[in-house]
Amino acid sequence: MADVHHWSCPYCNRDATLRDHDYLNGGTSLKIQDPAEGHKHLEWYYVVCPNPKCKKFTLNIGLFEFSYNRVVNEWEVGALLRSWALIPPSRAKAFPDYIPKSILDDYNEACLISDLSPKASATLSRRCLQGILRDFWKVKPGRLVDEVEQIKDKTDPLTWDAIDSVRKVGNIGAHMEKDINLIVDVDPNEAQMLIGLIEIVLKDWYVAREERKNRLLNIKSIADVKDSMKKGKP
Numbered sequence: 600m601a602d603v604h605h606w607s608c609p610y611c612n613r614d615a616t617l618r619d620h621d622y623l624n625g626g627t628s629l630k631i632q633d634p635a636e637g638h639k640h641l642e643w644y645y646v647v648c649p650n651p652k653c654k655k656f657t658l659n660i661g662l663f664e665f666s667y668n669r670v671v672n673e674w675e676v677g678a679l680l681r682s683w684a685l686i687p688p689s690r691a692k693a694f695p696d697y698i699p700k701s702i703l704d705d706y707n708e709a710c711l712i713s714d715l716s717p718k719a720s721a722t723l724s725r726r727c728l729q730g731i732l733r734d735f736w737k738v739k740p741g742r743l744v745d746e747v748e749q750i751k752d753k754t755d756p757l758t759w760d761a762i763d764s765v766r767k768v769g770n771i772g773a774h775m776e777k778d779i780n781l782i783v784d785v786d787p788n789e790a791q792m793l794i795g796l797i798e799i800v801l802k803d804w805y806v807a808r809e810e811r812k813n814r815l816l817n818i819k820s821i822a823d824v825k826d827s828m829k830k831g832k833p
């Protein structure tokens with residue numbers, strides 16, 4: 600599960616630093632018998648959005664590996680095995696509707712099934728990313744890996760670094776080189792990473808462009824008002 604202190608609300612889409620009174624979490628160690636698959640640890644997270652205009656809550660659960668460390672004689676919580684978004688049922692963030700519907704549909708569906716079928720989720724994410732590259736950057740259609748390469752010199756270096764680092768993880772790189780209809784095996788964390796990448800580019804490209812446009816329009820309207828005031832003077 601992501602660091603609970605740096606949190607982003609699925610309802611209002613605001614990034615927030617959570618204070619102690621914004622969230623509760625707790626866990627249970629599942630170590631009754633000697634199970635073939637090892638002991639587990641279950642952790643729940645209850646967060647109320649600190650944005651005063653939102654204040655909605657989310658509830659998530661994570662299942663972790665749990666083992667006894669004989670060196671330090673302590674039980675240790677290990678890797679995250681699975682996580683579930685209970686409320687809201689998907690971790691999809693709310694994005695503005697000036698982003699094309701087909702792109703948002705793929706993104707929302709990729710989020711909805713990321714736990715249940717990481718493979719299907721990653722396939723939808725890949726199609727979503729391709730849709731974004733073709734709509735926003737008007738790239739020449741090809742393999743996803745080549746389409747990504749086409750924007751290397753056009754996009755902001757920080758966004759490019761994010762794309763590049765996700766490409767290097769596990770099977771995701773292979774995923775981008777394969778035909779769009781080919782389903783490649785990925786684990787839940789990889790599927791989640793692709794979703795994270797889509798969220799970054801939606802924000803850095805579509806949302807940033809719209810906000811810039813609005814700022815410029817705003818400046819222009821202020822300038823126009825000042826200009827007409829000047830002209831109105833005797």
Ligand SMILES: [Zn+2]
Binds near residue numbers: 609611648649654655
């Ligand atoms: Zn919120």
